[in-house]
Amino acid sequence: MDLHAAMPFTALLGATAVAVDPAQVRLRLGWSPARCTASGVLHGGALMGLADAAGGLCAHLNLPDGAAGTATISSATNFLRAVRDGHVDAVSRPLHLGRTVIVVDTELRDAGDRLVARVTQTQAVTQELPRRA
Numbered sequence: 001m002d003l004h005a006a007m008p009f010t011a012l013l014g015a016t017a018v019a020v021d022p023a024q025v026r027l028r029l030g031w032s033p034a035r036c037t038a039s040g041v042l043h044g045g046a047l048m049g050l051a052d053a054a055g056g057l058c059a060h061l062n063l064p065d066g067a068a069g070t071a072t073i074s075s076a077t078n079f080l081r082a083v084r085d086g087h088v089d090a091v092s093r094p095l096h097l098g099r100t101v102i103v104v105d106t107e108l109r110d111a112g113d114r115l116v117a118r119v120t121q122t123q124a125v126t127q128e129l130p131r132r133a
Contacts, residue, residue, distance in 0.1 A: 003027070007057065013049050018089065025058040025092045031085050042083035047108055051077065051119040054090035055104040059123035062097050070102060070123040077119045086111030100125050 001020045004011040010027070014035065018026040027050055029035070035046040052072060059070040089109050096103040101122055108117040 003057075007053055009049070010053050013046065013053065015050055015053055015090075020057065020061070022058070022061040023093065025054045025061065025090075027054045027057075027090045028087050029090070030087045031083060040084055042088065044077075044079060047079070047083075047088065047117055048075070048077055048119070050088065050090045051075075051092075051106045051108060051117065052121065054092040055106045055119065055121040056123065058092035058094060058104045058106075059102040059121070062094050062102055063125065064097070064099055066127070067125045068128040069126045071126055072121055073101075073124045074122040075119060076121075077117055079117045081110065081114055081116045083110050083116055088116055095120070098125070 003017040015027045015029050018028050029050045031042055035043055037043050056070060056072060090106050092104050092106040095105050101124060104121045106119040107115060110116050
């Protein structure tokens with residue numbers, strides 16, 4: 001799968017795909033001064049963007065038949081550790097696969113495999129709408 005073609009924001013963010021499967025999506029974001037706060041810590045917005053991309057892709061890969069896509073309707077993040085070097089992996093797994101909503105759990109882990117953050121997302125399952133004339 002071409003991650004950047006499927007989700008162009010991941011190219012801007014600097015994320016890369018490590019593993020993409022309906023059961024688990026793993027994206028990676030390297031530490032860079034351009035993604036940091038003033039104190040050299042990877043910015044929370046970069047971490048949340050990575051988690052949202054991984055969770056959204058996981059939800060998309062688990063769409064029920066006939067669904068068009070997903071949209072994040074709720075996202076709760078708990079930050080647990082700062083990242084000052086290396087990289088972060090976002091590992092997303094489905095918790096609930098319904099007809100109208102999909103819930104995904106994402107763990108963010110640093111290069112030492114320490115838990116950096118945990119994100120739970122609820123994704124609305126969207127249907128193709130007819131075009132207006």
